[in-house]
Amino acid sequence: MAQSLRLQPVMTAETETIDSLDFPAPAYAVADDVADLLFREARTIASFTDQPVTDSELAAAYELLRWGPTAMNTTPLRLLVVRSAEARARLAQHVNEGNRDRVLAAPVTLVVASDPAWHRTLPVLAPHRAQMIDFFDGAAEVREQMAYQNAHIQFGYLIVALRAVGLDVGPMAGLDTAAVDAEFLSEQGWRSHLIVNVGHRDEPGTPHARAARLDYADVNLTV
Amino acid sequence: MAQSLRLQPVMTAETETIDSLDFPAPAYAVADDVADLLFREARTIASFTDQPVTDSELAAAYELLRWGPTAMNTTPLRLLVVRSAEARARLAQHVNEGNRDRVLAAPVTLVVASDPAWHRTLPVLAPHRAQMIDFFDGAAEVREQMAYQNAHIQFGYLIVALRAVGLDVGPMAGLDTAAVDAEFLSEQGWRSHLIVNVGHRDEPGTPHARAARLDYADVNLTV
Numbered sequence: 001m002a003q004s005l006r007l008q009p010v011m012t013a014e015t016e017t018i019d020s021l022d023f024p025a026p027a028y029a030v031a032d033d034v035a036d037l038l039f040r041e042a043r044t045i046a047s048f049t050d051q052p053v054t055d056s057e058l059a060a061a062y063e064l065l066r067w068g069p070t071a072m073n074t075t076p077l078r079l080l081v082v083r084s085a086e087a088r089a090r091l092a093q094h095v096n097e098g099n100r101d102r103v104l105a106a107p108v109t110l111v112v113a114s115d116p117a118w119h120r121t122l123p124v125l126a127p128h129r130a131q132m133i134d135f136f137d138g139a140a141e142v143r144e145q146m147a148y149q150n151a152h153i154q155f156g157y158l159i160v161a162l163r164a165v166g167l168d169v170g171p172m173a174g175l176d177t178a179a180v181d182a183e184f185l186s187e188q189g190w191r192s193h194l195i196v197n198v199g200h201r202d203e204p205g206t207p208h209a210r211a212a213r214l215d216y217a218d219v220n221l222t223v
Numbered sequence: 224m225a226q227s228l229r230l231q232p233v234m235t236a237e238t239e240t241i242d243s244l245d246f247p248a249p250a251y252a253v254a255d256d257v258a259d260l261l262f263r264e265a266r267t268i269a270s271f272t273d274q275p276v277t278d279s280e281l282a283a284a285y286e287l288l289r290w291g292p293t294a295m296n297t298t299p300l301r302l303l304v305v306r307s308a309e310a311r312a313r314l315a316q317h318v319n320e321g322n323r324d325r326v327l328a329a330p331v332t333l334v335v336a337s338d339p340a341w342h343r344t345l346p347v348l349a350p351h352r353a354q355m356i357d358f359f360d361g362a363a364e365v366r367e368q369m370a371y372q373n374a375h376i377q378f379g380y381l382i383v384a385l386r387a388v389g390l391d392v393g394p395m396a397g398l399d400t401a402a403v404d405a406e407f408l409s410e411q412g413w414r415s416h417l418i419v420n421v422g423h424r425d426e427p428g429t430p431h432a433r434a435a436r437l438d439y440a441d442v443n444l445t446v
Contacts, residue, residue, distance in 0.1 A: 031257075034254075035387065069392075125437070157382075159379075219301045221302070
């Protein structure tokens with residue numbers, strides 16, 4: 001497989017087709033300013049103002065994202081909300097050096113995790129499947145895979161939901177997830193995956209020109 | 224680990240805390256009807272009207288979702304758009320029997336996939352990292368993991384974006400991904416993950432009461 005992948009051409013600035021769509025202008029069900037806020041004008045932010053992020057704002061974002069669909073309504077995403085200076089310093093030691101200052105400086109940092117024991121919530125979230133608890137108790141690998149897959153889908157909802165609350169986000173990979181789990185999550189049994197710094201953008205802090213994206217023509221195969 | 228997970232209490236209708244938030248009403252940056260359209264009132268739809276879904280609508284959804292953040296701007300999500308009766312029948316044979324009729328009946332079915340050869344797009348998507356192509360050529364496992372993780376994040380953006388275009392969605396797991404890859408994607412080398420039926424909801428078709436969700440208090444650990 002690796003060999004066949006090598007046969008794919010390298011995309012260059014000359015071959016890419018950004019902004020060359022042949023489709024008529026789309027009709028969105030949301031206003032332009034909403035599409036801009038949630039997607040088109042939103043940027044990954046590295047530098048935030050001192051304005052705090054409240055628990056109420058984080059809860060409001062969760063109130064939206066929780067309705068996004070997941071397999072069997074598992075909704076396994078969990079949030080380690082890192083606020084205190086002490087917890088921030090403990091987290092920073094487990095992120096890549098290049099990301100450390102951002103974690104220390106952000107108003108609040110979310111460690112996005114999943115709960116492999118999501119099946120214990122089946123009686124509430126999927127009552128017609130509550131009898132599957134025993135099966136899932138004995139199927140840790142299946143549970144972990146489902147937790148990973150669906151929490152990442154929810155990560156997408158989370159980014160949009162935080163922006164819908166008027167917050168700016170700086171998502172990051174580059175953490176030692178096993179070390180973060182041992183440091184913070186051993187009691188809960190959650191597994192950490194990614195980090196999102198959250199706050200309000202420091203206007204002069206938007207650092208560089210926006211990276212390009214692929215066109216629809218580049219990503220779809222219609223049959 | 225499996226043992227410690229068993230110690231977690233099973234959540235029951237009595238112990239759950241839905242709608243018991245103690246936070247003041249949130250102030251969203253989007254209007255109520257937008258929050259409803261994208262999250263709160265959106266439902267997973269199993270039955271659609273005959274109204275077709277155009278390529279323009281799908282491209283419009285992609286025009287939004289493509290701006291959502293991914294690691295290194297990899298944006299590895301790819302879409303197999305299944306339209307023709309012939310392709311639909313070929314796909315249906317690889318989905319779980321319980322999902323087959325929905326695939327055959329939907330106006331259009333998207334197979335959400337990822338491209339493990341996303342690194343070939345680095346010169347366009349992350350020019351400052353273009354020199355990493357050789358490294359990633361030799362690191363197929365890392366590429367596949369990053370493709371899987373980031374395409375699922377984009378799956379979350381996709382669901383929101385389709386709704387922002389005014390479309391209804393019925394996401395589904397339960398497909399034989401290896402068989403789908405062999406049937407449709409061997410030339411591209413993409414890997415299939417999930418299915419999304421897309422169309423316009425058949426009003427009487429919304430089948431059952433909405434499933435519950437966890438509260439913010441149930442999913443966060445603040446430190």
